[in-house]
Amino acid sequence: MTKTETLTLVTGANRGMGFEMTKELAEKGQHVIIGARTAEKGEAAAKKLTDKGLNVDFVQLDVTDPQSVTDAAQTLKKHYGQLSILINNAGAAFDGRKAPSTVDAKLLHADFDVNYFGLIDVTQKMLPLLKQAPTAKIINMSSMMGSKTEALNPDSDVYHAVAVGYQSAKAAANMYTVQLAKEFKNAQLPITVNAVDPGMVATEFGGATPEMAKSFGAQPVEFGVARVVELATDATNQDTATFSNTHGPVAW
Numbered sequence: 001m002t003k004t005e006t007l008t009l010v011t012g013a014n015r016g017m018g019f020e021m022t023k024e025l026a027e028k029g030q031h032v033i034i035g036a037r038t039a040e041k042g043e044a045a046a047k048k049l050t051d052k053g054l055n056v057d058f059v060q061l062d063v064t065d066p067q068s069v070t071d072a073a074q075t076l077k078k079h080y081g082q083l084s085i086l087i088n089n090a091g092a093a094f095d096g097r098k099a100p101s102t103v104d105a106k107l108l109h110a111d112f113d114v115n116y117f118g119l120i121d122v123t124q125k126m127l128p129l130l131k132q133a134p135t136a137k138i139i140n141m142s143s144m145m146g147s148k149t150e151a152l153n154p155d156s157d158v159y160h161a162v163a164v165g166y167q168s169a170k171a172a173a174n175m176y177t178v179q180l181a182k183e184f185k186n187a188q189l190p191i192t193v194n195a196v197d198p199g200m201v202a203t204e205f206g207g208a209t210p211e212m213a214k215s216f217g218a219q220p221v222e223f224g225v226a227r228v229v230e231l232a233t234d235a236t237n238q239d240t241a242t243f244s245n246t247h248g249p250v251a252w
């Protein structure tokens with residue numbers, strides 16, 4: 001890589017919004033690494049984009065497997081020596097529509113393993129590389145589903161949603177975003193940390209098909225990644241400790 005190149009790692013980038021943001025950021029000149037837990041899927045996704053002449057590579061990365069995360073960080077260190085942007089996009093929901101009073105604790109653990117502990121493990125292990133970049137960004141793919149304000153607002157779609165493990169894990173990741181951003185700011189480290197809500201987006205999330213999701217009013221992936229792309233390409237890199245979507249700030 002050249003010294004002026006922006007190197008970006010996107011977790012869960014073999015499909016859905018991760019793939020779309022990889023494509024858009026590479027089209028804007030960034031060198032993007034697709035993190036995917038399956039080599040076959042990750043390599044196929046990278047090939048679709050390199051065939052278009054885009055600067056994209058693949059690294060095996062299962063955010064719930066500590067050894068996989070360690071190995072991915074080692075691979076990036078060996079090949080590039082630094083990282084400009086980490087986009088913690090990998091996510092999954094295991095407890096949709098389960099009653100909070102009876103939901104199986106195993107499902108709650110699975111929600112937290114991916115959306116909270118996985119995000120933190122990747123962040124901590126990529127941090128030495130982010131510190132090597134002149135300025136760096138961590139962008140956490142959150143969700144309005146993690147907003148307690150929206151969960152209590154009868155006019156919000158979130159009011160009627162129940163996935164307490166997924167929602168709690170996203171809310172917890174929001175708090176991690178705030179605390180990490182404050183730590184870096186207090187230490188005068190040039191690394192910003194922000195959370196983004198993509199809106200309801202037509203992907204295969206939760207076992208749906210994009211067509212099925214669209215019939216329920218979900219937006220296209222281009223809409224879902226717009227705020228992430230905006231933050232990832234913001235040359236000022238001033239915003240930190242924010243939670244936002246394409247319309248502006250989202251209530252925590």
Ligand SMILES: NC(=O)c1ccc[n+]([C@@H]2O[C@H](COP(=O)([O-])OP(=O)(O)OC[C@H]3O[C@@H](n4cnc5c(N)ncnc54)[C@H](OP(=O)(O)O)[C@@H]3O)[C@@H](O)[C@H]2O)c1
Nearest residue numbers: 012014015016017062063089090091143200201203204205
């Ligand atoms: N779609 C929405 O309406 C919506 C709304 C709010 C927030 N979000 C958030 O947006 C992010 C992207 O979701 P999406 O809609 O694009 O969903 P998606 O199409 O289901 O994609 C999820 C991605 O995460 C990957 N992933 C899952 N578990 C992983 C693990 N343990 N390690 C590494 N990668 C893993 C998946 O890989 P595999 O292909 O191997 O499963 C896939 O690449 C998620 O964080 C989600 O919570 C989505």
